[in-house]
Amino acid sequence: MNVELTELTRKFGRTRAVAGVTLEAGPGVFGLLGPNGAGKTSLLRMMATVLPPTSGTLRLLGRDPGSYGPRREIRRRLGYLPQSLGYYPGFTVAEFVEYFALLKDMPPGRVPRAVAAAIEHVGLGDRARAKLRTLSGGMLRRVGIAQAIVNEPELLLLDEPTAGLDPEQRVAFRALLREFGKRATVIVSTHLVEDVAAACTEVTLMDAGRLVFHGTPGELIAQGEGHGVGDAPLERGYSAVLAAARS
Amino acid sequence: MTVTSLTARPAPAPAPRVAPRNLARLLWVELRHNAMPLVLPLIAVLFWFDSYRIAATLPPLWVVRLYYILGQGHALIDFAPFVAGVAAWMGSRDGRRGMGDLVTATVRPRWEAQLATWAATAIWAVGAYLVVMAVTLALLGRSVAWGGPPWWPVAADAVGIAAFASLGFTLGACFPSRFIAPMAAFGGLFAMAISSQTGFSASGGWALILPTMSNGNFGQDAGIFYQWLPDLPIDRVIFAAGVAVAAAGLLGLRPAAGGLRLRHCAAVVTVTGAAASVAAVVLAFTAQLGPYGVVIPALHDAASDRPVRYTPACGHAGIPVCLQPAYRPYLPDVTAALRPLIGEVAGLPGAPVRASQVAAVFAGGPGVQIGPASVGQILTLSGSPPALYMPLGAMALPNSFGADTAGFIDQIKVEAVHTLVTSGGAYGNPAQQAVEAALLQKAGIPPADQPSAMSTTPWPLMGGGPRSAAKYPPAIAAAARRFAALPTATRHAWLAAHLAALRAGHLTLAQLP
Numbered sequence: 049m050n051v052e053l054t055e056l057t058r059k060f061g062r063t064r065a066v067a068g069v070t071l072e073a074g075p076g077v078f079g080l081l082g083p084n085g086a087g088k089t090s091l092l093r094m095m096a097t098v099l100p101p102t103s104g105t106l107r108l109l110g111r112d113p114g115s116y117g118p119r120r121e122i123r124r125r126l127g128y129l130p131q132s133l134g135y136y137p138g139f140t141v142a143e144f145v146e147y148f149a150l151l152k153d154m155p156p157g158r159v160p161r162a163v164a165a166a167i168e169h170v171g172l173g174d175r176a177r178a179k180l181r182t183l184s185g186g187m188l189r190r191v192g193i194a195q196a197i198v199n200e201p202e203l204l205l206l207d208e209p210t211a212g213l214d215p216e217q218r219v220a221f222r223a224l225l226r227e228f229g230k231r232a233t234v235i236v237s238t239h240l241v242e243d244v245a246a247a248c249t250e251v252t253l254m255d256a257g258r259l260v261f262h263g264t265p266g267e268l269i270a271q272g273e274g275h276g277v278g279d280a281p282l283e284r285g286y287s288a289v290l291a292a293a294r295s
Numbered sequence: 296m297t298v299t300s301l302t303a304r305p306a307p308a309p310a311p312r313v314a315p316r317n318l319a320r321l322l323w324v325e326l327r328h329n330a331m332p333l334v335l336p337l338i339a340v341l342f343w344f345d346s347y348r349i350a351a352t353l354p355p356l357w358v359v360r361l362y363y364i365l366g367q368g369h370a371l372i373d374f375a376p377f378v379a380g381v382a383a384w385m386g387s388r389d390g391r392r393g394m395g396d397l398v399t400a401t402v403r404p405r406w407e408a409q410l411a412t413w414a415a416t417a418i419w420a421v422g423a424y425l426v427v428m429a430v431t432l433a434l435l436g437r438s439v440a441w442g443g444p445p446w447w448p449v450a451a452d453a454v455g456i457a458a459f460a461s462l463g464f465t466l467g468a469c470f471p472s473r474f475i476a477p478m479a480a481f482g483g484l485f486a487m488a489i490s491s492q493t494g495f496s497a498s499g500g501w502a503l504i505l506p507t508m509s510n511g512n513f514g515q516d517a518g519i520f521y522q523w524l525p526d527l528p529i530d531r532v533i534f535a536a537g538v539a540v541a542a543a544g545l546l547g548l549r550p551a552a553g554g555l556r557l558r559h560c561a562a563v564v565t566v567t568g569a570a571a572s573v574a575a576v577v578l579a580f581t582a583q584l585g586p587y588g589v590v591i592p593a594l595h596d597a598a599s600d601r602p603v604r605y606t607p608a609c610g611h612a613g614i615p616v617c618l619q620p621a622y623r624p625y626l627p628d629v630t631a632a633l634r635p636l637i638g639e640v641a642g643l644p645g646a647p648v649r650a651s652q653v654a655a656v657f658a659g660g661p662g663v664q665i666g667p668a669s670v671g672q673i674l675t676l677s678g679s680p681p682a683l684y685m686p687l688g689a690m691a692l693p694n695s696f697g698a699d700t701a702g703f704i705d706q707i708k709v710e711a712v713h714t715l716v717t718s719g720g721a722y723g724n725p726a727q728q729a730v731e732a733a734l735l736q737k738a739g740i741p742p743a744d745q746p747s748a749m750s751t752t753p754w755p756l757m758g759g760g761p762r763s764a765a766k767y768p769p770a771i772a773a774a775a776r777r778f779a780a781l782p783t784a785t786r787h788a789w790l791a792a793h794l795a796a797l798r799a800g801h802l803t804l805a806q807l808p
Contacts, residue, residue, distance in 0.1 A: 098399045116554025117790040120402055128400040134393030138328050147324055151401035151408055195397070 049074050049107075051204055056104035058090050063245065065090040067257035068104065077229035079244035079265070080237040081286060082254035088237040089131050091254070092205050095235065096128040099285035109202055127201030131208050131237075133192040133289060137181035141172055141191055144180055148195040166198040169224055171217065186212040193221070204234045210243055214291065222247040241282040244268075253289050260293035305747075318411065321403075325415035330384055334377045335423050338364040340468035342373045347431050354692040355438040356621055357445070358517050364431065365448040368494065368507030370424070372487045374452075375459045378420040381565060382463030385416045390471020396550075404553030405559060409468060409546050417460040417539075424456050425449075441605070442518050454535040455506050459483055461542035468546055503527060503579040503589065504534050511657060515688035519621045522599045526591040534575035538786060541568030555784065562764030568577035586656035607651070613637035620651040622687055628700055629685070632707035635738040639783075640715060643791050645798065647676055647683035647715075655688030664699025674710040683711060705748040708738045716797060725771050726802040732775035733786075774807050781808060 051073040058066040066087045082088050093099035094106060097113045109125055111118035145166055149159045158293060167176050170190035175183065180191065189212045196204060210218050225247040228234050238244065244251050245265050251266070253261035263266060265282060272284030333661065346369040350360045364370050389398055399405055404780035432444050463479040476775065494508035502508050517523045546552060547561025582591045607617040612630040614637055633650055644721040675684045690706055691698035716731045725732065732742055740748050745764055778786065789808050796802050
């Protein structure tokens with residue numbers, strides 16, 4: 049398993065952002081759905097090794113991120129796009145992606161080609177020399193995705209990756225996710241159920257820090273048949289599961 | 296809830312370490328995107344206005360010009376606040392930009408990445424300082440007749456700038472906000488202001504470590520008659536380097552900085568830096584003022600005490616007049632000052648047969664405080680046959696802080712006549728004052744101007760002297776007029792017969808012709 053979580057809990061003061069989550073995941077694309085405050089971002093941050101769990105066990109890529117050496121090896125194979133992407137306005141697209149390739153300790157000889165490939169993957173090849181301050185929000189998001197995939201990660205964590213992308217880019221991005229999902233574990237936190245329907249092989253629904261559903265998109269759709277609220281089948285499944293969890 | 300999916304893969308082998316090349320590239324990226332170059336034009340303008348513009352008008356001696364820029368710390372005052380501010384801006388970059396999670400989730404420890412940014416900031420700041428100093432020294436050196444600049448004070452300032460960069464960066468990294476840069480800049484300015492104030496008033500001890508502490512720091516004839524003493528600048532290098540290293544080490548102590556081993560390493564770095572700074576302060580307490588400047592026994596190299604070899608530059612003023620070649624531009628002024636006086640006393644028993652420049656030194660020694668009160672020598676007459684010894688470095692040279700050539704020439708005349716007539720430091724008795732006034736009048740200083748000409752003499756104030764009264768007492772003035780009115784041959788003959796008794800203070804006003 050690339051991801052093994054056992055009773056993983058994270059508290060912020062008295063608030064339990066993540067409450068005893070147990071999850072295993074190998075290669076594939078996993079959609080992480082849930083309302084605001086469900087704990088998706090905290091869960092992703094723990095898997096990104098930037099937030100230590102309060103309790104429970106976490107193993108990523110067969111290693112324990114609690115120890116420094118294994119944590120370094122996990123990070124070497126990790127791609128992470130946080131919910132709010134910070135950036136350096138004076139960097140060009142290529143420099144920003146290269147900067148993270150260097151921080152990820154990629155072999156120097158591989159860096160230029162990997163940077164160019166990552167930028168092409170997100171459709172910014174013609175803007176590689178543009179300063180980040182000149183890019184739109186959607187383009188910045190794509191730069192964030194490029195830095196996440198530059199090291200060809202085995203574990204790719206994406207928090208709201210399609211926010212700000214136009215429909216055409218979202219279609220291209222879903223194709224990218226599917227491609228990565230063939231060889232890596234991709235966990236995508238999103239509000240957009242159509243992304244899940246189009247790209248994810250499995251979907252996990254969180255509410256109040258807990259996992260309340262896990263299955264295929266088809267199984268989630270089945271949950272909403274007849275009594276869910278929403279315009280799309282997946283939305284009806286989503287609302288039905290949440291209603292059941294809260295009742 | 297448990298989910299199982301697809302097949303597990305064996306953990307890949309650790310990747311080979313590729314740190315050095317990546318670090319170099321990372322440093323290059325940071326150098327290209329550092330904010331420091333944006334403020335360098337401003338620093339350059341400030342440096343030109345505050346440091347170079349004034350130093351360029353000072354006498355063409357390295358020691359005088361660099362005393363202003365380095366000894367009083369003007370260069371550091373110009374650089375430090377901006378460097379601290381920009382370094383804080385760079386240090387706070389990740390926090391301000393919300394990059395914490397992104398950077399933390401990478402392989403490189405956060406401390407390592409931050410050190411790359413810090414190094415780029417420090418390289419820009421120190422590099423800019425060195426370039427500015429190189430240009431400054433080249434420009435200032437064009438009019439300097441002899442010798443070279445001191446390098447240790449330049450190094451001390453360079454390391455001081457690195458220390459400000461380090462402090463500012465660490466402050467920014469620990470308290471990231473848009474306000475941290477102006478706060479750090481103001482802190483830098485405040486620190487330099489305090490350092491300046493303390494540097495002018497303090498007389499030794501820990502205050503010697505301050506970069507603006509100039510007392511005893513630049514010997515008046517350092518690099519001319521004797522070597523620049525590097526003891527204090529070396530101590531300051533140790534202190535500033537310690538501060539820089541300790542501040543950089545502090546960054547690595549934070550939990551997010553890296554693993555336990557790395558944080559232990561950061562702790563060692565911090566403690567080492569702090570220990571170096573404390574050691575430098577302790578060494579400053581052991582400092583003594585030697586004749587050539589501040590001596591720190593533990594850092595002192597005996598080779599620094601060797602005199603500087605030179606071939607004197609000589610002229611003629613009735614007698615040979617020889618100066619250290621660094622003072623060659625002043626040879627015409629010195630001969631012009633001595634010529635009328637030598638004309639009056641030539642051939643007299645006890646009159647000088649030659650004039651030579653000697654080093655201006657600090658009147659130091661155990662128990663003597665390091666401070667301006669210990670500075671100051673006057674012309675002396677000694678030896679057999681007598682020679683006039685001139686510590687020009689202790690005098691107000693033309694263009695040094697308001698002094699002009701006329702004042703410099705008058706000062707030489709006043710001191711030369713004084714040493715000829717009184718043979719001592721204090722004001723003479725009334726007969727000596729009267730003869731002195733008459734000789735000065737014959738040398739070209741009218742009686743009414745003599746109190747003013749004496750205003751810069753270092754001999755102590757005494758009641759009745761023209762310096763304190765602003766004019767001679769009537770009896771002395773009348774005797775001086777009478778003596779000056781004598782025919783030259785008569786005056787010369789009287790001096791030939793009575794100069795020894797006059798110098799010994801055995802004559803009264805009534806015994807003057």
